[in-house]
Amino acid sequence: MSSEGVIGTDRLELYEFGVSAPRICAQGFADGGRVGTSKNKCGFPGGFSANLFSPMNPVLKLLLDGVSLSTAQIAQVAGMTEVEVQQHLEQLKKDKIFLGWRPVLDLSREAAAGVAVRAVIEVKVTPERGGGFNRFAERIARFDEVESCYLMSGGYDLLIFVKGPSLQKVAAFVSEKLSTVEGVLSTSTHFMLRCYKEQGFLLDGGEAPTTRLNVAP
Amino acid sequence: MSTDPKRWVAGHVAALPKSGIRDFFELVAKMKGQDVISLGVGEPDFVTPWHIREAAIYALERGKTYYTSNLGMIELRKAIAGYVEEHFSVGYRPEDQIIVTVGVSEALDLACRAFCNIGDKVMFHQPCYVSYHPSISLVHGTGVAVPTYAKDNFALTAEALRAAWTPGCKILMLNLPCNPTGGTCSVEQLEKIAAFCREKDLLVLSDEIYSELSFDGPHTSIASLPGMAERTIFLHGFSKAFAMTGWRIGYACGPAPLIDAMMKVHQYTMLCASIIAQEAALEALTRGWDSVLKMREQYHRRRDLVVRRFNEIGLKCHSPRGSFYAFPDVTPTGRTEQDFAVGLLQEQKVAVVPGTAFGENGTGHVRACFATSYEQLIDACDRMDRFVNGRK
Numbered sequence: 001m002s003s004e005g006v007i008g009t010d011r012l013e014l015y016e017f018g019v020s021a022p023r024i025c026a027q028g029f030a031d032g033g034r035v036g037t038s039k040n041k042c043g044f045p046g047g048f049s050a051n052l053f054s055p056m057n058p059v060l061k062l063l064l065d066g067v068s069l070s071t072a073q074i075a076q077v078a079g080m081t082e083v084e085v086q087q088h089l090e091q092l093k094k095d096k097i098f099l100g101w102r103p104v105l106d107l108s109r110e111a112a113a114g115v116a117v118r119a120v121i122e123v124k125v126t127p128e129r130g131g132g133f134n135r136f137a138e139r140i141a142r143f144d145e146v147e148s149c150y151l152m153s154g155g156y157d158l159l160i161f162v163k164g165p166s167l168q169k170v171a172a173f174v175s176e177k178l179s180t181v182e183g184v185l186s187t188s189t190h191f192m193l194r195c196y197k198e199q200g201f202l203l204d205g206g207e208a209p210t211t212r213l214n215v216a217p
Numbered sequence: 218m219s220t221d222p223k224r225w226v227a228g229h230v231a232a233l234p235k236s237g238i239r240d241f242f243e244l245v246a247k248m249k250g251q252d253v254i255s256l257g258v259g260e261p262d263f264v265t266p267w268h269i270r271e272a273a274i275y276a277l278e279r280g281k282t283y284y285t286s287n288l289g290m291i292e293l294r295k296a297i298a299g300y301v302e303e304h305f306s307v308g309y310r311p312e313d314q315i316i317v318t319v320g321v322s323e324a325l326d327l328a329c330r331a332f333c334n335i336g337d338k339v340m341f342h343q344p345c346y347v348s349y350h351p352s353i354s355l356v357h358g359t360g361v362a363v364p365t366y367a368k369d370n371f372a373l374t375a376e377a378l379r380a381a382w383t384p385g386c387k388i389l390m391l392n393l394p395c396n397p398t399g400g401t402c403s404v405e406q407l408e409k410i411a412a413f414c415r416e417k418d419l420l421v422l423s424d425e426i427y428s429e430l431s432f433d434g435p436h437t438s439i440a441s442l443p444g445m446a447e448r449t450i451f452l453h454g455f456s457k458a459f460a461m462t463g464w465r466i467g468y469a470c471g472p473a474p475l476i477d478a479m480m481k482v483h484q485y486t487m488l489c490a491s492i493i494a495q496e497a498a499l500e501a502l503t504r505g506w507d508s509v510l511k512m513r514e515q516y517h518r519r520r521d522l523v524v525r526r527f528n529e530i531g532l533k534c535h536s537p538r539g540s541f542y543a544f545p546d547v548t549p550t551g552r553t554e555q556d557f558a559v560g561l562l563q564e565q566k567v568a569v570v571p572g573t574a575f576g577e578n579g580t581g582h583v584r585a586c587f588a589t590s591y592e593q594l595i596d597a598c599d600r601m602d603r604f605v606n607g608r609k
Binding site for chain 1: 236238241242245246253255257258259260262264346347348396515518519521522525526568570591592595
């Protein structure tokens with residue numbers, strides 16, 4: 001499934017199964033989000049003002065909390081109509097804050113094994129006069145194999161997350177595509193062996209089923 | 218000669234009424250295996266934040282398995298002093314004005330045993346937490362219930378307090394925000410109550426376990442009002458704000474001679490609170506505030522959701538200013554609270570607790586705990602709607 005495109009019913013259905021997480025552009029907060037201090041007296045001056053990104057679009061807030069709700073449920077929780085929720089989502093997309101939905105899968109499971117090989121690659125590049133790292137980063141990021149791409153501080157320049165159907169395919173991408181991009185000085189590829197937590201979801205267990213009493217004082 | 222084992226049960230214990238909660242618990246337990254949504258719980262749905270659990274595991278790994286000081290670990294008492302000063306604006310000395318207890322329940326019991334003579338009158342607002350009146354009865358005190366009303370959002374008023382007062386009243390128990398009503402007092406109301414306590418020379422036992430879960434403005438502790446710290450035992454704990462109910466860890470703060478009296482009882486009965494729970498509590502106070510804020514925000518939205526839905530359904534429900542309980546009026550349905558709760562459970566498989574489990578002033582109301590996921594709350598509200606309005 002593409003991360004682009006309009007929010008449609010199909011994606012919401014996926015979300016209802018509790019397997020998808022919204023992709024939200026962190027840079028989108030730079031203008032709209034006011035970072036508040038969370039430490040205050042036991043009470044707080046009204047509303048949800050103690051939040052990190054406050055005041056915030058209530059729909060966005062629910063998405064960020066990773067709450068698996070349908071649009072109808074979001075509408076109830078946020079105290080709006082479903083149409084209003086849809087409008088909020090559309091606006092967030094227009095503002096390029098909310099980029100789309102992706103399922104969060106446990107790739108060790110058989111059904112998800114088609115995309116089972118993942119790697120992180122540290123890339124060193126020579127920055128260009130005029131363009132800095134941006135041109136490289138944007139070029140590398142366009143490859144389908146690249147899931148995420150970040151400019152980093154420290155010992156290397158770009159960190160990219162790559163996904164492929166087999167080790168060979170990922171290796172071929174590194175040797176034939178990535179390392180041959182002009183300006184790339186070196187790559188260091190680390191294949192992921194096992195996942196313990198994915199996008200906030202604990203794999204293999206997590207919390208035990210609740211033993212909370214049904215009725216308690 | 219009688220062979221009934223009950224002949225050995227002390228008279229005042231035999232006379233204690235069985236908790237209404239217990240009856241309802243048994244009713245719900247019978248429905249095991251059915252798709253029951255319970256709004257009858259009295260604790261957070263969140264598991265204790267991992268960093269707190271991890272600190273307890275680490276403490277065990279380091280061999281922290283011994284008794285602590287009767288008053289509790291000094292490091293924890295220092296952290297409590299800092300926390301209470303910062304959040305409640307009252308200063309207590311860690312050395313002799315703070316005692317760590319096995320939950321607020323133990324602290325309340327210690328206070329009753331330490332301060333209540335046989336026959337002393339203890340006032341408490343009602344509806345209230347189920348153990349208040351029994352705690353008084355267990356020390357042979359006399360409970361004096363002060364009603365709170367839906368029209369006041371279940372805030373305790375000084376007028377009601379004065380009306381209920383009789384000579385011989387010595388202690389006032391407060392629970393603000395209140396379980397089961399979510400009611401609390403404005404600063405002005407609290408000041409009037411404080412003035413009344415000073416006038417009548419009442420000792421205040423202030424259980425503020427839900428204070429962090431205040432949604433409509435800052436919580437004010439009665440202990441922070443002028444002339445009150447010296448006549449108040451401030452009771453608090455970790456169960457609600459830090460989602461640590463099962464750890465059983467709380468504390469009491471107050472004037473040194475009073476804490477010393479409570480400590481006397483504590484040392485002969487409990488000795489000390491579990492060291493593992495104390496270590497976890499220390500971690501909670503040191504690094505747990507962000508988790509508290511996150512959870513409070515969830516409760517806040519859930520409160521807004523259930524209060525809106527209850528009112529839409531036709532159950533008159535004030536907006537609880539604190540805690541995670543809504544206390545709607547079910548009389549518009551033409552049913553008593555007991556009929557409503559039993560009918561709702563049997564017909565729609567939603568458990569709420571009849572208000573009379575929290576005293577006679579809970580008549581006509583039920584307690585619905587909103588410490589449950591949005592999905593469950595929405596489903597429960599839909600079911601209640603079907604129950605009340607017959608919609609399919």
